[in-house]
Amino acid sequence: MIASASTARAAFGYYAHAVLRNRIRIALSKLVVPRYLTGALIVAALLVAMAGPLSSVVWQLDLRPWLILFTSLQIAEIWISMPLSLRASRIQRGLAFSPSEVELLFPAPLPRRALMLFKIAERSRAVLVTTLVFALLSLGTPGVSLPRLALGWFFVASLVGLHTLLLHTVSQQLARTRFAFVPGLISALTVLAIAFLVWRAFAQAPGGGVAVLSTPAAGALTWLATHLLAPAYSGSWREMASTLWLPLLLWGLHLLLLVAWSPRVEEVPHVSAGRSRNAPRLWSLAAEGPVWRAIAWKNVVAISRRNALTAWILVVFLPAMVFAVRFAPEDYYVAGQFITVASFFVFIGYAGLVAPCTKVAGLRLDVPHFALLKSMPISARQLLFGEVVGAFSVVYGTVLLVFLVWTVAYTGTEGMPITAFSKLKAAVMILPFLGGWIFIQITLRNLMLLYFPAFASFDAPRGSDYERTGQKLLGYIVHFAVLLLFALPAAIVGVLAYLVAHASIGMARWESSAIAINLAAIALLAESLLLIHLSQERYRDFDIAVERYSPSASVSRRAPRKRSKGYVVVNGEG
């Protein structure tokens, strides 16, 4: 017998109430632990800052065009990733049920519609957090009010969530039919349309900069996001009512489609499992060699398979970019060169600061495998080194690839042509330094788990609690503070090397700089290796059971030591 809709509503209502109650209870009980209290205080401070000083900065910088662009890109990303999410590793997006949901909800007498509503309701927490963050950040904008900002951003955030859910559900359902190619086709058309509009926008505003956002092409690209965000930033309730029709219409349409459609959600986990078969074979592990290479190989394979989507985008995007820039008509030449340089620097910034923190499949992801790894004959130094080298190989390998693309695509402007020698100089200056910089960042990120496990959020099951967000923020602060501390000796080495080479020996300025930068990079590498060496004991003593929070356990490090005389012999003498 299938439960009626009201029974299902009652059950889910009870579930939501119980989960909320228990979450609050656990969150409050955690506050007696200093590390969680610190995290909670940081989040509270962040929220206050968002509503105060940060929102003023946002207003002064007039970030609204960028928020529109951000929302547009988010919508585009949903369309582009729709088919790839099934083929690559991001199968958990969209309509994905957790193992406990599959085990508990699927056998229950619930209609599919109820499961769908459950998934929609489950997302409300993330929607509310997004709403809160963007509403507070925009509070300094003249003429806005918090209720209108909150309501407007709620519609945008929930609509983006519903849209993701709908498209991924459609994609997952089509994957089982002969129309499985449709999402891929839509995705390809979306990429082409966006590429064309971006190209047109830069051609219409050759100077680049914010002016690009005011071109008709950019207007077409951001039309939907502009109209979706309009209610949030309206100056009065009357204005809001007049602009709310589009978000409301789309919101209702999505909800109606999702609830009325009743897709076969029970088969989604099986589709996911089926897709995971025959993982692409990248390369084999050599039969012999140092043990750290095996760890590094494992991580390279993991990162490549986890980020298959990004890899595919790079594989398609980079050659397309080179082709487009090199063979662009004369009118588009300057725009092409501008895009090349801008994307190069954006990528270098990303690779140097963001990627080492976010794309690290090292110790943090190996926490569940600690039992296996620690029972194997790997020294702590080899393991830590391997963990770092794996992520480094991927990030730095991508940097080298992008640099190569840049050298091929970028030829400079008419007034300032770039020669092959200039590119060589750039390579000598940029690449070694980035190597050392990325290596030490990945090292710090890995070791963070050992020294500040509470700030690594390694055991967050799904989503994250408020105090974990605070811990993560604190973790980033610690990361960058330590990074600066370790960058100081490298900087001193670099400056001294420059002074010796330029002032004492009389070498040319760029040659002296190259020597200085390379020596600074070597210093960073040496510091990383020293850190790994000094962390061996910490890894050996690291016990994850002690670090995990348990509401009922009062964990103290003091261990009484005593010996008794019990002795057991198993099938032996003595």
Add this chain to the structure above:
Amino acid sequence: MTDAAEVISVKGLSKYYGNHAAVVDLRLRVCAGKILALVGVNGAGKTTTLRCMAGIIPPSAGEITIAGHALVGDALAAKRKLCFVPDTPHLFDYLTVVEHLRFAARIHGIGDVESRITELLQRFELESKAHELPQALSRGMRQKVAICMAFLHDPRAILLDEPLTGLDPLGIASMKEAIIERARKHQAAVIVCSHQLEVLESLSDSIMIVDKGRCVVEGTLEDLRARVGAKSGELSLEEVFLRLKGVTPRRAVSV
């Protein structure tokens, strides 16, 4: 039996989490070719004991020696001789089955391993799954992969924590056979932790019952029967265990 045959030796092992004692002054020895069953209720300290012996968590006190190598002083040499199969097989999400085995082989420094991998995959009926990722495997299959990884380097000390969980009847039979073969043919010392007492009864040479981290009783099944005042062959391990815990087993209920 001489000390030369001793493979696993544990003296005064203790593990504390704050004031909570997970294991207290445990002593045991397992000789080559023998199988010891570690039995106890949930939270008795079985898994903590095995994890200390596998070098996963540092003990608070005590000495552990594997095949003559001290786990604290000569960890790498000791770990080359042991294998550990955890209760939950956490495989690497993005390595295929065969890649898991190649990875383990490389860590243990086994050169020509392909024929060994093929043999193990055949034995545990994983050939057709060789190139699949763990998410496409059932729990039992994951357990088999973990066991294949463990047996790859012919370990002298085998530590198995609930190795039969999730296995089908054929898998259980195959696993039992493999454990016995490892002990008898390859002269490995085996410690098995399990709640499937009837399996342990048929598998083990001796049994140690632990409670609250301490050894309550140890010996052969006959020794344990004698301890509860039962005649030879009268009670099963389950019944002995329940009696030791002070619980009277309920016999079949007649309607």
